[in-house]
Amino acid sequence: MSATSAVTAPRRGFFGHPRGLSTLFFTELWERFSYYGMKAILAYYLYRSTAEGALGLDKSFALSLVAIYGAAVYMSGIAGGWLADRVLGGQRAVFHGGVLIMLGHVALAMPIGVAGVYTGLILIVLGTGLLKPNISTVVGGLYAESDPRRDxxxxxxxxxxxxxxFLAPLVCGFLGENYDWHLGFGAAAVGMALGLVQYRFGRRYLGGSAMNPPNPLPVAERGRVLGRITAITLAAVAAVVLLLVTGVLGAEGVINLISVASVALPVCYFAVMLRSRKTTSVERSRLVAYIPLFVAAVMFWLLFEQSATVIAAFADTRVDTRFLGLEFPPSFVQSINPVMIIVIAPLFALLWTRLGSRQPATPRKFAYSLLLVGLSFLLMMVASQGDPAVRVGFLWLVAMYLVMTCGELLLSPVGLSVTTKLAPRAFASQTMGLWFLASAAGQGIGAVVVRFYSDENAVTYFGVLGGVAIALGVLLAVSTGRIRKLMHGVG
Structure with missing residues (x-):
């Protein structure tokens, strides 16, 4: 983003920042409210009994569907970023994405069963793909590159x-579990609608930030390129629908296809960048160093993103949700991680500042994050001991989330930073997209893995996954020196 476009946004007005930051702050707040609010109750709505107003689907299938939805959301960001860069521009992409997200939640709020679920999830995937990767670009465009207020x-x-x-599970979970599932989904729709309204009225404060596509398609080529993309997309959708209608491919088959795609897509990205003539020898070495970090991120997100699937199911059937004399819905546990992020993140920022050049190298931070997320699952393994009919204390989940959140803070923000440093110059934006595909791949693999979970085999399930994460963390720690050589001076 050039300094020229950045300074067109009003300079101050929101805690000493451009007024446009308040517009984007509340847009993202309401978008995340809608996303996490829906996700907090989605699994429960899918697998709980029809007597409870839910759909009564098989639990393992329900958890798998929630996981593959998460994978599809992150995969769609690649297409959303391309549309913003070549056709829409960031500001319009954010608005159109928000509209699709709202319509998706409206579909979920309608009592039309499985059809509403599939329609809603598809719309939310498409909308999030437009909004999520582009709203950060608009934030960055509010500041000149040298602006000290940027970070x-x-x-x-x-x-x-x-x-x-934090707020989403408390509101949507309370309404969905205590009154009606569709009220919970409706609250998510209202949240996104509020975000759209304030975005529409506050958009004037964004100035020229990401207003126009930075690399627009030539007018002469736009119709041909977009027509070809539309035709391919419709053909792919038609093929999947035909296979579903004829019974050749069931819902689980579609989930498996997306799971395979979530792994194949980043593999193809790595292959293209490594083989490209635009990648220099030093950049190729750094890209090779990035591969084990990417694999570590996939493993981390495989475990972390089970908060809305396996951990949610565990909280539903194995946890005593009474604390300090109060009883709360199981969906409330998904507010624990955001609270811990808000509390702990400043402590990590202070720690890195104090350590300065003495802080651990990036591969070692990734290794520690795997050790911590593995340990969090071992805590779940211990909590799962004993009779599945006996519920365990709520503090087990608090301890698990505390350990897991520390792991998140060692990997998520650090991963964003190191990705920008190791990316080949010719593929800078695409490598950032590749980082988000680590989460897609983790959840895509998770869509298959979560099928093995049940209350009866919880000890084995948590123990195996926790053990694998710890083993991979140890291997990464041992390999840190070798990886750093390949990084050519990047920390």
């Missing part, structure tokens, strides 16, 4: 994400 602005923006993630 602070992103920190404030990140707090909006976690505030929305």
């Amino acid at each position: 602070s602005g992103f920190t404030i923006f990140y707090m909006g994400i976690n505030l929305g993630g």
Whole structure:
């Protein structure tokens, strides 16, 4: 983003930042409110009995569907980023994405069963693909590259994400579990609608930030390129629908296809960048160093993103949700992680500042994050001991999330930073997209893995996954020296 476009946004007005930051802060807060609010009750709505107003689907299938939805959301960001860069521009992409997300939640709020679920999830996937990768670009465009407020602005923006993630399960979970599932989904739709309204009225404060596509398709080629993309997309959708209608491919088959695609897509990205003539020898070495970090991120997200699947199911049937004399819905446990992020993130920022050049190298931070997320699953293994009919204390989940959140803070923000440093110059934006595909691949693999979970085999399930994460963390720690050589001076 050039300094020219950045300074067209009003300069101050929101805690010493451009007024446009408040517009984007609340847009993202409400978008995350809608996303995490829906996700907090989705699994329960899918697998709980029809007597409870839910769909009564098989639990393992329900958890797999929630996981593959998460994978599809992150995969769609690649297409959303391309549309913003070549056709729409960031600001329009954010608005159109928000509209699709709202319509998706409206579909879920309608009592039309499985059809509403599939329609809603598809719309939310498409909308999030447009909004999520582009709203950060608009935030960055509010500041000149040399503006010292830039990092602070992103920190404030990140707090909006976690505030929305904290409030969402409390509101949507309460309404969905205590009154009606569709009220919970409806609250998510209202949240996104509020975000759209304030975005529409506050858009004037964004100035020229990401207003136009930075690399627009030539007018002469636009119709041909977009027509070809539309034709291929419709043909692919028609093929899947035909296979579903004829019974050749069931719902689980579609999930398996997306799972395979979530792994194949980043593999193809790595292959293209490594083989490209635009990648220099030093950049190729750094890209090779990035591969074990990417694999570590996939493993981390495989475990972390089970908060809305396996951990949610565990909280539903194995956890005593009474605390300090109060009883709360199981969906409330998904507010624990955002609260811990808000509390602990400043402590990590202070730690890295204090350590300075003495802080651990990036591969070692990734190794520690795997050790911690593995340990969090071992805590779940211990909590799962004994009779499945006997519920365990709520504090087990608090301890698990505390350990897991520390692992998240060692990997998620660090991963964003190291990706920008190791990316080949010719593929800078695409490598950032590749980082988000680590989460897609983790959840895609998770869509298969979660099928093996049940209350009866919880000890084995948590123990095996926790053990694998710890083993991979140890291997990464041992390999840190070798990886750092390949990084050519990148920390």
